[in-house]
Amino acid sequence: MTEFSKYINIKGDIIMKKIICLFIVTLVLFALAACASNDENSNGNEKTEINIGATAGPYSDQLKEGIAPLLEKEGYTINVTEFSDYIQPNKALEENAIDVNVFQNAIYLEQFNEDHNMDLVASYAVPTAPIALYSDKHNSLEDIKDGMKITLPNDPTNLARSLHMLVDFGWVTIDDSVKQTTASEKDIIDNPYNLDVQPIEAAQTPRSLSDADFAFINGNFALAADLKLTDSVAIEDTPEDYLIYVTLRNGEENEPFAKALEKAYKSKAFLDFTNEYAQGYVKPPYQNELEEK
DSSP, X not given: OOHHHHHHHHHHHHHHHXXXXXXXXXXXXXXXXXXXXXXXXXXXXXOOEEEEEEETTHHHHIIIIIIHHHHHTTTOEEEEEEESSSSHHHHHHHTTSSSEEEEEEHHHHHHHHHHHTOOEEEEEEOOBOOOEEEOSSOSSGGGOOTTOEEEEEOSHHHHHHHHHHHHHHTSOEEOTTSOGGGOOGGGEEEOTTOOEEEEEOXXXXXXXXXXOSEEEEOHHHHHHTTOOGGGOSEEOOOOGGXXXXXXXETTOTTSHHXXXXXXXXXXXXXXXXXXXXXXXXXXXXXXXXXXXX
């Protein structure tokens, strides 16, 4: 074999080795890329970042402390945006600024959809801090006297709930012909104690305790103001329709992210969280059923 032939063979071996090395490197890089892709999105191409809106207080706390850790184990990232009113969370959901919200009952949502031409869906209830009657001045319903001031949330649903509690106390009478879920202070037909009934913004009801005799305060705002359910004068026996619901855009109830969120809420782990950190809350039916098993 000539020197030139030896040179050609050696050169060929080097080229072949380079090709083999390049092929191996390519395979390794491909494998690493696949692993990275799996790490970033363990659910394939599904949505793994869930943006949730809630009012500040118990429902945002439930999400951050009870739900997010469960979903993070499944590869999801949870972002919670806190709102201070009952209007913006639905607008944000309608405008796709968030994926889901947790702050309202089914009756409120039904009326909101009608008033704002929206099509949002109350999917399932969550553990709910009930609306209750509070006072800094009185300890019992028997303390009621002529001319006392009562503050209530002014949104139609919670105003009606509060008024019907007043009816149950025997403090006022509401016109029977009025729809139960839309009654207002204007529908009071008998007020034997001449009560000064003042609807105000729901978020302001805790502050009203300083100058009102009694105040009806929604559970989320009560707990956000460091009021304890056990300190209330009276608590509503909350019907299921008045529990707080997870709300979604219509048609997205069966999206993977929505089903993952539902699985977390309906889990034994979240029931344990509820029993430890949300004592006194009204539990949704699925939690009551889980406890009976």
